Every structure is written in C-alpha cells, then in structure tokens.
Amino acid sequence: MRNFKKIILPGLCMILILVVVNTVMNYALIPYSYVRIMMHQIETEEYDTVFLGTSHGLNGISPKIVERETGRSCINLCLGGEYPRDAYYLLRKVCEKSIPKRVVYELDACYWCTKEGQRGDFNRIYYEMPWSKAKLEYFAAKMLELDFRAALFPWFYYRGQFKEIKETIACKQSQDYKEYGSQAFQKPHQGFVDGFIKNNTAPSDKPEEEIELWNEKQKNLDSFRYFEKLVSFCRKHNVELVVITTPVPQETLEKHQKEYQQMNAYFSAYMRERGIPYWNYNLPEYKMDDFDYSLRIFSDYEGHMNGDQAEIFSLRLSKDLNRGSYEVEEIHNRDDN
Amino acid sequence: MDKLLEILEDIQPDADYENCETLIDDGILDSFAILSIVSELQDEFEITITPSQVIPENFNSAKALWAMVQRLKED
Amino acid sequence: MxxxxxxxxxxxxxxxxxxxxxxxxxxxxxxxxxxxxxxxxxxxxxxxxxxxxxxxxxxxxxxxxxxxxxxxxxxxxxxxxxxxxxxxxxxxxxxxxxxxxxxxxxxxxxxxxxxxxxxxxxxxxxxxxxxxxxxxxxxxxxxxxxxxxxxxxxxxxxxxxxxxxxxxxxxxxxxxxxxxxxxxxxxDLQKAERSLLRILWGYFKKMVIADNAVIFVNAIFGEPERYSGLGIIAVLAYSIQLYCDFSGGMDVVIGIAGLFGIQMDENFKRPYFAISITDFWHRWHITLGTWMKDYVFYPVSLSGWMKHFSKFAKKVFGKQTGRTLPICLANLIVFLVVGIWHGAAWKFIVYGLYNGMIIAFSGLMAPRYRKWKQALHISDNNPGFHLFQILRTFVLVNISWFFDRADDVGTALRMMKYAVTRFDLSQLLTVQIGEASGTAYTLIFLIVIVAGCLVVFLISLLQEHGRDLDGFYDRQHWLVKCMLFAGLFLLLPALGQPSGEAGGFIYAQF
Structure with missing residues (x-):
C-alpha cells in the first residue's frame, strides 16, 4: 500500500500526463499523410505485386496501369525517405496479411550511400504502421538508435507545423480523413491519384539542383544489410524479386556521367552476383522509344516523372513484368551483343 | 613552532593559525600557499616533504604541520 | 551508445x-x-x-x-x-x-x-x-x-x-x-527521485539550451568572415553551450550513478561565479583540476630538480619571488598538459598556456595585490569588488574560449579583433535555425536560450548562496512533483533541437 502511494501512483500519474500531452500534440501537429492510406490498404487488402522504393517510384509507377496490364493486384509502397530498412519492414508488415507473389524494388543509389535523416518523412512509415510483430522488430531495428525524443514523441519533428494547427485538426475531423480518402492530397500541380503521386507540371526549363549521387566510398552498410535481408526473405517465401531503377533526365545523366556510370556498373554487378534481375532504365539497352527523357518534361532535375511519363513508364514496366525476368534479361543481353 | 607560525603568517597572513583546524577544508590555504609553505619548511628545517605527505590531515592546522615536521626530522 | x-x-x-x-x-x-x-x-x-x-x-x-x-x-x-x-x-x-x-x-x-x-x-x-x-x-x-x-x-x-x-x-x-x-x-526513494530530477535537469540544459546555442556557435565560428560582427555573441553563446552541454552531461551521468546509490564527485560548481582564473579551475571540470593537482602539480613541484630550481631562484630573485617561481613553472606545466588533454592542436596548447600564465602571474603578484587592496581599503567582502572580480574573470575566460573553439590560433585572434572593430548585432537574425526552416524561428530560439539561461542562472544563484533546493523539492506534494517531471520531460522535445543539427555531448569524444 505504501509502495503504491509513493512509487506506483505518482509514476502512473506522470506517464498519464505524458501520454495525454503526446496524443494531443500528435493530433494537432502531425499532418495527414498518404502513408496512412497505404497502411490502411495493406491491413485490409491482399496484393499480388508490391512496389517498394523511393520517391522516384512513388512518382513514376502507376499501380492502376500495372494492375490493368498484368492482371495482378498491385500497390505502390514507394516513398520519399524509404531506406532499404524501411522497405524491408514494410514488406514484413504486408506479409502479415498475405504474402505477395512479386516484389518490385525501385533502387535509388543515393539511399545506399547516405545516412538516414532525422526529419519527419524519414520516420513516417514507422509512425503510421499499426502495431504488430513487424512493428516491434522495426522499433528495435530503427527507433532504438534514434534520439529518445524522436522515439517517444513523434510530434518532435513536426514542431514547425504549429502554424498549421487549425488546418491539421480540421482535416483530421473531416469525413475524407476518417474514410482514408485522398482528397487532402489533390493540389493543382500534384495529386495522390490511382495509388501514386501524379505530377501535373507543364513542360518548362528546370534549374540545376544539388542532388545526392552514388559514392562507393560512403556506403551505408545498413542499406546493404537490410536489402540482403529483403532478398533472403523473398527467397524463403518464394516471392519473385525484381529490382529496377527509374529513368532520369538526359541532361542530369550527361552532367554527372561519371557517377551514373559508376553506379550502373556497381549495382549491375551487385545484382548479378546475387542472381537478382536488375532492369536499369537508364542503360541504353533499356531505352524506351516513346518516353521523353528531356529535363523539360520531368518535374525536377533529380528525375521525378510527370504524370504522362509515369503512364508510359508504367506501360513499359508492365510489358517487362509480363514477359518474365529471364526473358527480359535475355532480350537486353541480345541487344547488347 | 614559533618559526612555523612566522612562515605561515608570511605566506598567508590574516588567518588564525593558533586555533584554526580547517585551513585546507575551508580553503584558507590554496595550492600555491601549500607549496610555498612546503618550500620554506624544507629549507628551514632541512627536511624532505614528498607528495604522499601533502594531505589535508597534515595541513589542516599549524599543530598538524608541526607534528609532520617533527616526524620528518626524525627520519 | x-x-x-x-x-x-x-x-x-x-x-x-x-x-x-x-x-x-x-x-x-x-x-x-x-x-x-x-x-x-x-x-x-x-x-x-x-x-x-x-x-x-x-x-x-x-x-x-x-x-x-x-x-x-x-x-x-x-x-x-x-x-x-x-x-x-x-x-x-x-x-x-x-x-x-x-x-x-x-x-x-x-x-x-x-x-x-x-x-x-x-x-x-x-x-x-x-x-x-x-x-x-x-x-x-x-x-x-x-x-x-x-x-x-x-x-x-x-x-x-x-x-x-x-x-x-x-x-x-x-x-x-x-x-x-x-x-x-x-x-532509497528520495535518492532515486533526486537522481531522476537531476538527470532531467541535465537533459534540459543540454537539449534546450546548449543545442540551441550551438547553432549560433557553429554558424559564426564556421564562417567568421561572414558573421564578423558577431564575435562577442559567438563566444557568449559558446560559454553557454559549453557549460550547459558539459555540466548537463555531468548532471545526467551523476544522476544515473545516483540511481544505483553511487555518489560520484562533482565536476562543476557554478564556474561563471568565479572570482579569478584560479577559482574558475576549482569550479570547472573539477575532477580534472584535482587530478592534475594531486598527480602532476604536487609531484612536479616537490620533485628533486624543482627543489634545485627553487634554491637557484631564491638566490637570484629573493625569497618571496624565489619560492613562488617554481610553483608558477609547475603550474605552467600542468596547464600545458590540460591544453594537450583537450586536443591535438596548437590552439589547445595556447588555450592551456593562456590559463597557466594568468594563474602563474597572479600567484607571483599575490603579495603585491594584497598590499594594493589594503592601501585602497578594498575588502574581499565588498559586493562591488566581488562583482568586479566575477566580471573580470568572465571576460578572461571568454578570451580563452576563442582559442578553444576557433579553427586555429590565427582565426581566434582575428575573431577577437573583429569582435571589437566590426561589432554588428544586426547580423544575428540572419543566422539560420534548423535545416528547412530558414530564419523564421531564429528569434524564437534566441528567446528560448535567454529564458533557459535565466532559469539556470537563478538556480545557480540560489545554490551559490547555499539554499537547500533539494529539501525544497522534497517537501512538495507528489502531484506537483509529477507535473514538474512531466513538464521538464516535455520541454525536451518542445524546445530542443534534433540531434542531427546539434550533435551529441561534446566531451564524449575525449
């Protein structure tokens, strides 16, 4: 009784205060994200083909088109800030509902040679993921290394949003939010439509930007480790795995020729060693005749596609997926010779 | 003992060396003063003071200092 | 970890x-x-x-x-x-x-x-x-x-x-x-509570004050030419950062040991209230100072060759200076070691010797200072004189921080010169806080730093005057204590900087 009054009661009281304040702050500061929609989908539906990867895949692959062309249900789980570790645990979460037949991993080399950032978007997948065994493992793999404030108080990375509190709360009270709708993400130049981010940028000159490029000397060992875990997992559960790299603007390729060539060589060899089909759509062998590679059409220098390009790319990707990986490799090896 | 008091007064005046027993604990003698005292004692009484003797127990009062000097003279 | x-x-x-x-x-x-x-x-x-x-x-x-x-x-x-x-x-x-x-x-x-x-x-x-x-x-x-x-x-x-x-x-x-x-x-519940409070207090100093101050420190010391008007701000911010980071770290660490019922030696005793550089080193990184004193200073001063030097010095310079000179020399050696301990760079050696020379000099001048104070009827208890001593020491310490933090000795000297010749506070609001937020929050975090410092200052003042703050805490109702703990804990994410910007504890790299 004495213990209860002196230790447990005050302890519980303090935890209660923290939980309440934390919940309120999370609700008020953290804006609605389409990651929430994706999590809801993987909890409630089963998918044949899962796309994992980065913002390039998010902007360039239309799951609706691929589903139509391949006849297999698809979901695009590519996200900006999704490192191989995040992709691995996303897949683990998907597999808690059902194991897909195929995983397509979109590889952006800069995620393999840079450290994970400490910003909201790098933790969003963890935050939106509902609790389960996969999330517990994800916690141990990712959150333990972080600042304890980031792990305990998700709103920590969103303090800058206090100016938008009214909008955030209004959004979360709306019917659209409750039904996991994507109305909130429709903007004039961009929208979360058909399960991916469709850019509506008009053709224009784009300024050159600072971009992260592949640098073998600064390998992020965690990225390699978790990709290999993903590969083992797919092998263990008989999941077909294909790795792709989306096309980037011609101008960007030419400006950073050396780094792109190094990247192409490195990852081609890496995937070949592991027997993983790798379709790098920047290589001449994979060139698409109907795809406009000019910087004017892309939505930025880094290479996020606009809606039309995404359509063409998705059609081509579907064709290649239908052919089957070995056939595709053969065709391109033949072209090579 | 008188000579000792003279030395102490010269190095750090205005302290009550007759009665005070916390010269180190109260910070009345700082490191500079302690080492100056050591230097004078070594010269005056022809003794050698080693680091192991420079402890509060020996320096907290004039009495304790005198006792240490006597001990070292006998060695 | x-x-x-x-x-x-x-x-x-x-x-x-x-x-x-x-x-x-x-x-x-x-x-x-x-x-x-x-x-x-x-x-x-x-x-x-x-x-x-x-x-x-x-x-x-x-x-x-x-x-x-x-x-x-x-x-x-x-x-x-x-x-x-x-x-x-x-x-x-x-x-x-x-x-x-x-x-x-x-x-x-x-x-x-x-x-x-x-x-x-x-x-x-x-x-x-x-x-x-x-x-x-x-x-x-x-x-x-x-x-x-x-x-x-x-x-x-x-x-x-x-x-x-x-x-x-x-x-x-x-x-x-x-x-x-x-x-x-x-x-022991009381010990555990006090330890937990101390840990939170340490994190508060580090995350809310030091991590915000370091943004300014890094910006200005990183581009001394661009922010040439802010030398004084830079070094003041560094004073704040270094103290809050290091003593905050000590609070966390001593608090954690306290959770196991183990009392470690204190490392800080309100150093910016010091009345001299000597006093400063009795209040700053105390355990390093006492280690140097017991294992370097005394053994060197009492060594054979120092005895010979002492005899020589007394002959040449007279009794008073003669017996003080060897101690000054030993002291210089100690601070040379302190400088080197801080890092493998010439600026740290300058930093150490700077401190050593001031202490050595004041040691040599001590009898003269006593005479002057007597002549001018200045008592050590005079509050005006006391304040003068504190401010004088604070200025001297801040000069030493230039050598500690600037890239090298040349930059340190240049920054000190600019601090006076190109003083310009308006550059302060051009310093960017945070990765993406630009200068929108600069004023807010400046206020946070100042407010935090005021809190630390008040608590330090109370401690310096011997107030029993622990006892005051013990007497509060448990609900008040809960809110204090929760409040402090919540301030850490609310007002702190992400560690990507600020980095870990400074002294963890030694």
Whole structure:
C-alpha cells in the first residue's frame, strides 16, 4: 500500500500526463499523410505485386496501369525517405496479411550511400504502421538508435507545423480523413491519384539542383544489410524479386556521367552476383522509344516523372513484368551483343 | 613552532593559525600557499616533504604541520 | 551508445530496475556486466584497449603492494616500485598518446619539414582520456600508499569501466568510488527521485539550451568572415553551450550513478561565479583540476630538480619571488598538459598556456595585490569588488574560449579583433535555425536560450548562496512533483533541437 502511494501512483500519474500531452500534440501537429492510406490498404487488402522504393517510384509507377496490364493486384509502397530498412519492414508488415507473389524494388543509389535523416518523412512509415510483430522488430531495428525524443514523441519533428494547427485538426475531423480518402492530397500541380503521386507540371526549363549521387566510398552498410535481408526473405517465401531503377533526365545523366556510370556498373554487378534481375532504365539497352527523357518534361532535375511519363513508364514496366525476368534479361543481353 | 607560525603568517597572513583546524577544508590555504609553505619548511628545517605527505590531515592546522615536521626530522 | 538514444534510455531502466531486484551481493557484478555491455556496444576492438588498461593497472597495483610488504631494503623497494610504476604509466599513457596524438605529430612534422606523410586512421576508444587518467590515478595512489590495491581483477574492472562515467567523466578516485561500487545498496526513494530530477535537469540544459546555442556557435565560428560582427555573441553563446552541454552531461551521468546509490564527485560548481582564473579551475571540470593537482602539480613541484630550481631562484630573485617561481613553472606545466588533454592542436596548447600564465602571474603578484587592496581599503567582502572580480574573470575566460573553439590560433585572434572593430548585432537574425526552416524561428530560439539561461542562472544563484533546493523539492506534494517531471520531460522535445543539427555531448569524444 505504501509502495503504491509513493512509487506506483505518482509514476502512473506522470506517464498519464505524458501520454495525454503526446496524443494531443500528435493530433494537432502531425499532418495527414498518404502513408496512412497505404497502411490502411495493406491491413485490409491482399496484393499480388508490391512496389517498394523511393520517391522516384512513388512518382513514376502507376499501380492502376500495372494492375490493368498484368492482371495482378498491385500497390505502390514507394516513398520519399524509404531506406532499404524501411522497405524491408514494410514488406514484413504486408506479409502479415498475405504474402505477395512479386516484389518490385525501385533502387535509388543515393539511399545506399547516405545516412538516414532525422526529419519527419524519414520516420513516417514507422509512425503510421499499426502495431504488430513487424512493428516491434522495426522499433528495435530503427527507433532504438534514434534520439529518445524522436522515439517517444513523434510530434518532435513536426514542431514547425504549429502554424498549421487549425488546418491539421480540421482535416483530421473531416469525413475524407476518417474514410482514408485522398482528397487532402489533390493540389493543382500534384495529386495522390490511382495509388501514386501524379505530377501535373507543364513542360518548362528546370534549374540545376544539388542532388545526392552514388559514392562507393560512403556506403551505408545498413542499406546493404537490410536489402540482403529483403532478398533472403523473398527467397524463403518464394516471392519473385525484381529490382529496377527509374529513368532520369538526359541532361542530369550527361552532367554527372561519371557517377551514373559508376553506379550502373556497381549495382549491375551487385545484382548479378546475387542472381537478382536488375532492369536499369537508364542503360541504353533499356531505352524506351516513346518516353521523353528531356529535363523539360520531368518535374525536377533529380528525375521525378510527370504524370504522362509515369503512364508510359508504367506501360513499359508492365510489358517487362509480363514477359518474365529471364526473358527480359535475355532480350537486353541480345541487344547488347 | 614559533618559526612555523612566522612562515605561515608570511605566506598567508590574516588567518588564525593558533586555533584554526580547517585551513585546507575551508580553503584558507590554496595550492600555491601549500607549496610555498612546503618550500620554506624544507629549507628551514632541512627536511624532505614528498607528495604522499601533502594531505589535508597534515595541513589542516599549524599543530598538524608541526607534528609532520617533527616526524620528518626524525627520519 | 549515445546518451540521448532510445537504446540508452531502455538500457538504464533495465540496469536500474534489475539492480534492486537481484540479491545484493551480486549488485557489483550486475554493474560490471552492464558496463561491459555498454562498452562492447561501441565496438569489440576498442574494448581490447579498455581491457589492456584494466589488466596492466590491476597487475601493477598488486605487484606494488607485494613489493611494499616483502622487500625489506628501503632503497631496493623504492627502486623496484618505481620501475613498475614508470613501466605501467608509459604503457598506458603511451597508448593514449599514440592513438590521440600521432596524427597531430605527423601534421606538425609535415608543416615544419615540408614532407607530406599521410595521417593514419586510428581507432579512438570511447572515453580513453578519462579511464586512463582514472586508472593511473589509482596506480599512483597505490604507489604512494594512499590506498590499498584492489585484489579482485573483476572488481577493479568495474572501477575502470563503470558506464555512467566512462564517456566523459567525472574522473573518480578509488578511495571514494571503489567502496561505493562494491557495496550493496538498498533502494532509497528520495535518492532515486533526486537522481531522476537531476538527470532531467541535465537533459534540459543540454537539449534546450546548449543545442540551441550551438547553432549560433557553429554558424559564426564556421564562417567568421561572414558573421564578423558577431564575435562577442559567438563566444557568449559558446560559454553557454559549453557549460550547459558539459555540466548537463555531468548532471545526467551523476544522476544515473545516483540511481544505483553511487555518489560520484562533482565536476562543476557554478564556474561563471568565479572570482579569478584560479577559482574558475576549482569550479570547472573539477575532477580534472584535482587530478592534475594531486598527480602532476604536487609531484612536479616537490620533485628533486624543482627543489634545485627553487634554491637557484631564491638566490637570484629573493625569497618571496624565489619560492613562488617554481610553483608558477609547475603550474605552467600542468596547464600545458590540460591544453594537450583537450586536443591535438596548437590552439589547445595556447588555450592551456593562456590559463597557466594568468594563474602563474597572479600567484607571483599575490603579495603585491594584497598590499594594493589594503592601501585602497578594498575588502574581499565588498559586493562591488566581488562583482568586479566575477566580471573580470568572465571576460578572461571568454578570451580563452576563442582559442578553444576557433579553427586555429590565427582565426581566434582575428575573431577577437573583429569582435571589437566590426561589432554588428544586426547580423544575428540572419543566422539560420534548423535545416528547412530558414530564419523564421531564429528569434524564437534566441528567446528560448535567454529564458533557459535565466532559469539556470537563478538556480545557480540560489545554490551559490547555499539554499537547500533539494529539501525544497522534497517537501512538495507528489502531484506537483509529477507535473514538474512531466513538464521538464516535455520541454525536451518542445524546445530542443534534433540531434542531427546539434550533435551529441561534446566531451564524449575525449
């Protein structure tokens, strides 16, 4: 009784205060994200083909088109800030509902040679993921290394949003939010439509930007480790795995020729060693005749596609997926010779 | 003992060396003063003071200092 | 394991809860286990260095005790003991010197000779400066018969590796720390509460004040030409950052030790209230100062050759100056070592010698100062004079911070010049806070820093005047205490900077 009054009661009281304040702050500061929609989908539906990867895949692959062309249900789980570790645990979460037949991993080399950032978007997948065994493992793999404030108080990375509190709360009270709708993400130049981010940028000159490029000397060992875990997992559960790299603007390729060539060589060899089909759509062998590679059409220098390009790319990707990986490799090896 | 008091007064005046027993604990003698005292004692009484003797127990009062000097003279 | 990571938080909780659950006679083993888990999590290779220091020092301590008891011949005893001492000191300080200073030696040699030898990529074991100093202090204590040697290797290993202090001190003494580590401890709610509060207070100082101040420090010291008008702001911000980071770290670490019922030595005593540089070093990084005093300053001052120098000096300069000069010289040597301890760069040597020379000078002038104060009827108790002493010391300390923080001696001097000649506060609001937010929040975080400093200042003032703040806390209703804890805890994410911007604790790299 004495213990209860002196230790447990005050302890519980303090935890209660923290939980309440934390919940309120999370609700008020953290804006609605389409990651929430994706999590809801993987909890409630089963998918044949899962796309994992980065913002390039998010902007360039239309799951609706691929589903139509391949006849297999698809979901695009590519996200900006999704490192191989995040992709691995996303897949683990998907597999808690059902194991897909195929995983397509979109590889952006800069995620393999840079450290994970400490910003909201790098933790969003963890935050939106509902609790389960996969999330517990994800916690141990990712959150333990972080600042304890980031792990305990998700709103920590969103303090800058206090100016938008009214909008955030209004959004979360709306019917659209409750039904996991994507109305909130429709903007004039961009929208979360058909399960991916469709850019509506008009053709224009784009300024050159600072971009992260592949640098073998600064390998992020965690990225390699978790990709290999993903590969083992797919092998263990008989999941077909294909790795792709989306096309980037011609101008960007030419400006950073050396780094792109190094990247192409490195990852081609890496995937070949592991027997993983790798379709790098920047290589001449994979060139698409109907795809406009000019910087004017892309939505930025880094290479996020606009809606039309995404359509063409998705059609081509579907064709290649239908052919089957070995056939595709053969065709391109033949072209090579 | 008188000579000792003279030395102490010269190095750090205005302290009550007759009665005070916390010269180190109260910070009345700082490191500079302690080492100056050591230097004078070594010269005056022809003794050698080693680091192991420079402890509060020996320096907290004039009495304790005198006792240490006597001990070292006998060695 | 970073002190701000989630991993570490869980680690401490498990360690502390388990500590009071297991039978008391195994408590020290539990601490040893967790200390090694902590160290190994930083790398297995570097743990070898820790083990090396532990084993060599323990063995040397045992040998010294055996020789003291067994060897009858006084001269032989002294000689044999000295051999063991010197060998072990050389081995351990040697390892420290090689790992920490080889590249400095290489670059200096390149500079002088025009050669271009490449720097080596060497491992730097966590806390090597701290645990080496602590172990060598133990060895010297055994050598001087100030403490008995520890016979149990594993108990000794705990003394060397005790995880709260391994990263950034405080540097402990075996006579005080040893018996606490090996004793059994009953859970004491009052101690635990005070420790938890202290830990939160430490994190508050580090995350809310230091991490925000460091943004300004890094910006201005990073581009001294661009922000040339802000030299004074930079060094004041650095004063704040360094104190809040380091003393905050100490609060966390001492608080964690307190959770296990172990009281470590204090490392800070409101240093910016110091009335002289000497007083400052009795209040700043206290355990380093006392270590230097007991193991460098006194032994050097009392050594044979210093005695000869003293005789010579007295003959040439007269009694008063003559007896003070050797002490000044020893003091300079101490601060040269302090400077080098801070880092392998010339600016740190300048930093050390700057402090050493001021203390040496004031030591030499002490009798004269006494006479002048008497003549001007200035008493040490005069509050005006007291304030003058504090401000004077604060200015002198801030000058030393330029050498500590600027890229090199040249930049330090240039920044000091600009601070006066190009003073311009308007540049302050152009400093960017945070990665993406630009200067929108600069004013807010400036206010946070100032507010935080006011709180720290008030608490320090109360402590300086001997108020019993712990007692005041104890008397509060438990609901008030809950809100205090929750409030402090919530301020950390609310007003702190993400560690990507600010970095970990500064002294954790020593």
């Amino acid at each position: 970073s002190l701000i990571s989630m991993k570490f938080l869980l680690f401490v909780i498990v360690a502390a809860v388990g500590y009071y659950w297991i039978p008391k006679k195994y408590q020290w083993i539990w601490l040893l286990l967790f200390s090694y888990i902590y160290y190994v999590s930083g790398g297995l290779k570097v743990t070898c260095f820790l083990a090396f220091t532990t084993i060599t020092t323990w063995f040397a301590g045992m040998r010294l005790e055996v020789i003291t008891q067994a060897e009858q011949d006084k001269t032989k005893r002294k000689r044999r003991k000295k051999q063991i001492l010197v060998l072990t000191l050389l081995l351990n300080f040697g390892v420290l010197a090689v790992l920490k200073y080889t590249n400095f030696a290489i670059t200096t040699y390149n500079l002088i000779s025009g050669a271009s030898y490449r720097e080596l990529s060497l491992l730097l074991p966590l806390g090597i400066s701290f645990y080496t100093f602590q172990s060598m202090g133990y060895l010297l204590d055994v050598y001087w018969d100030r403490t008995k040697a520890e016979h149990n290797l594993f108990r000794f290993a705990l003394f060397v590796s005790f995880f709260p202090q391994i990263l950034q001190g405080p540097i402990g003494r075996f006579s005080r720390l040893g018996e606490q580590l090996y004793a059994s401890h009953r859970f």
